[in-house]
Amino acid sequence: MHTNMRKICIAVVVVLLCIAVKYSQANSxxxxxxxxxxxxxxxxxxxxxxxxxxxxxxxxxxxxxxxxxxxxxxxxxxxxxxxxxxxxxxxxxxxxxxxxxxxxxxxxxxxxxxxxxxxxxxxxxxxxxxxxxxxxxxxxxxxxxxxxxxxxxxxxxxxxxxxxxxxxxxxxxxxxxxxxxxxxxxxxxxxxxxxxxxxxxxxxxxxxxxxxxxxxIGKHEIIATKEMIIYASVVLFFVTLAMLSTFYHIYQLYVNRNEHKRPRIDTALKAFSIIENLKKLGQSSKDQMGLNAINGIKALAMIFILGGHALSFIYSGPVYNSGFMAENLLQVQNAVLTNSLLFVDIFLFLSGFLFCKILLIELERRRGNVNVAILYVGRYIRLTPSYMAVLGFYMTWFSTMGNGPIWQSTIGLEQERCQQSWWLNILYINNYVGTDNLCMFQSWYLSVDTQLFFFAPIAILFLHKSRRFGFQFLLIVLAVTVAIPFTITYVNKLDPTLMVYADEVQDFASNKFYTGSYIKTHMRATDYVIGILAGFIVHLMQEKNTKIPKLYTKILWVASIVVGTLSMFSITRFYTSPFTVLESSLYAAFHKVGWGLCIGWLVIAVTTGHAVYLQKFLACRVFAPISRLTYCAYLCNGIVELYHASDIRFPHYLSRVDMFHKATMHSLDTFALALIVCLLFESPIHALERILFKTFSKPSQPKGSSSTPSTSEEQIA
Structure with missing residues (x-):
């Protein structure tokens, strides 16, 4: 018995040794x-x-x-x-x-x-x-x-x-x-x-x-460069100014100083006060010249623009079900999103409208003696500091704010572009020069509007000198702005507008239509010119207290709704089936005219008393702060969209509810960031600019005349 057990044990040991040798050979x-x-x-x-x-x-x-x-x-x-x-x-x-x-x-x-x-x-x-x-x-x-x-x-x-x-x-x-x-x-x-x-x-x-x-290799390492330190120091300087100014304001409130008739030095010391700037942001606008309803139009237009940007970035990024948007592009009711580009033209229209309306008043008040150079300098001072603050963030700290599988390839590329072409942005020529390195996909708008701003005083001076000649001149310019897109689209066989296909809007700077046609001033001037014409018409109607008969008013409302609807929703035709060059050219030339005329009648109606209930809605106080934040929201939206698009870890599942939720959250993020930029840069520098120009320019005002309305200072351009 013991002998058998011994043999079994020996056999087991031999087997184990064989297995060990074989395992050792395999591992070697x-x-x-x-x-x-x-x-x-x-x-x-x-x-x-x-x-x-x-x-x-x-x-x-x-x-x-x-x-x-x-x-x-x-x-x-x-x-x-x-x-x-x-x-x-x-x-x-x-x-x-x-x-x-x-x-x-x-x-x-x-x-x-x-x-x-x-x-x-x-x-x-x-x-x-x-x-x-x-x-x-x-x-x-x-x-x-x-x-x-x-x-x-x-x-x-x-x-x-x-x-x-x-x-x-x-x-x-x-x-x-x-x-x-x-x-x-x-x-x-x-x-x-x-x-x-x-x-x-x-x-x-x-x-x-x-x-x-x-x-x-890594995602947590932040190596501060010289440029990053300089930018952080500048921001810290403005934050310090805001804190000191706020403390001064609190002190003044504590000692109960009279805030009604204060010297300019007191106004300058409060320029950076968060309390003062929040108060200005939230106060209701004085409804001078019937322009209060512009706040509602601007606010609603910006909300649609932000929603369109959010959906474009979500749709063009990693998605779980690309067929969802492929099907929705074919549905007419979704054109308000696929063609949300037209809402940008509302701001071009309003820029021309407000500039014409207010400059005509100043020309009459000063008997034609207006220094145009001061207008250009004032605009540059008002817009550029906030613009540079956002550009600086793109060039320095933006790349360190997140990480993800596609973060480096998108944010890193955007940072590189901005480092190479930022100076083109602040010269407002980046829609023509260096478009292959376009920094901030939405920055083209400021360049277009600035270039049109240089043209506008010429047309408005013509209107002031000779209303008939000025009006005829603008009609000729309008015809040219229609003919140019038609001709260029037909000759080059271009798309009717920017088509929001996923692979084409993934990187706007690499989209040939976007950089070669969409962002060019000569392709976008139509609605700005219509805005100048609308400003002139409103000026005449308010000057003569003109009222349009009710029958004509109804006809104009029906016509504007029909034309505006066709301009917005007819884009679906170009997604559903192949189109000819002639169709593309006709749409490129005339859809902006139709949209501009629709918005033009809306603005004329609400500013001349031909749409009382609509005017009250658009002039609602809730729209005022949103309207004042539109410029900073425009600047900051690229940061929000690029961040959310690049920080992704897994593809989005697209559904109507989910996309609405994401678009809403992106819009709230944009306005939150815009509030910070507004309080630190835009509002304080705007206040200093007003003090500066009041010091060197004291216009003589006729007795009983009203001052320039604040709406002119709130426009995006």
């Missing part, structure tokens, strides 16, 4: 982090039937994480990379995955594993960005035999054959049955973009492209 074929064994043969995968029959042996050879085919592809792929350190670290990672070391398993786990939903538009397979880069915080040298392996996240472009998006928001006709997907990979940081591409191409057995800009 794997390179470790301490060196390379170039003579080993790694083609020793266990056949599938053997794996099924002997799972314990498979686990000993490959571990429990990798399948045998993954092991073989990983091992074969790492041998192809050119960097020696990259090869060593990839090999150590493979060793770590087989032995289930936490760092290696986490690195492997953070990489995308497979594809799903490509035919429904899911082309972003992110993996787990944060898990990959968070590993770098826990690397210890003694864990890896003296070699510290940092992780690196790359978002590669992989050409996938056999799958194709069935419904996508693009007009491009795909050739072949293939799709480019974005594949998240977590690999050792020692591998450059070329090595990552070689490794992934072999491992995935697909065509792969990797750009160094799509790779990131």
């Amino acid at each position: 074929s794997i390179r470790t982090s301490s060196g390379l064994d170039t003579n080993q043969n790694h083609n020793s995968a266990i056949p599938d039937d053997d794996e099924n029959s002997r799972p314990d042996s498979f686990a000993l050879k490959y571990g429990r994480i990798l399948r045998s085919d993954e092991f073989e592809r990983f091992d074969k792929s790492l041998q192809l990379v050119q960097g020696e350190r990259c090869m060593l670290d990839l090999n150590a990672t493979l060793w770590g995955v087989v032995h289930e070391e936490q760092w290696a398993v986490a690195m492997y786990d953070a990489s995308a594993k497979g594809i799903s939903g490509v035919e429904n538009g899911l082309v972003y397979q992110f993996g787990h960005y944060d898990q990959c880069l968070d590993l770098n915080k826990h690397v210890e040298a003694d864990e890896l035999n003296g070699i510290s392996i940092r992780s690196k996240y790359c978002l590669a472009e992989v050409k996938l054959d056999g799958l194709q998006i069935q419904k996508m928001g693009s007009r491009k006709i795909r050739s072949g049955n293939s799709t480019i997907i974005h594949w998240g990979a977590c690999i050792p940081a020692s591998c450059n973009a070329k090595d990552v591409g070689i490794f992934l191409e072999s491992f995935l057995q697909k065509s792969v492209n990797v750009d160094e800009n799509m790779c990131q």
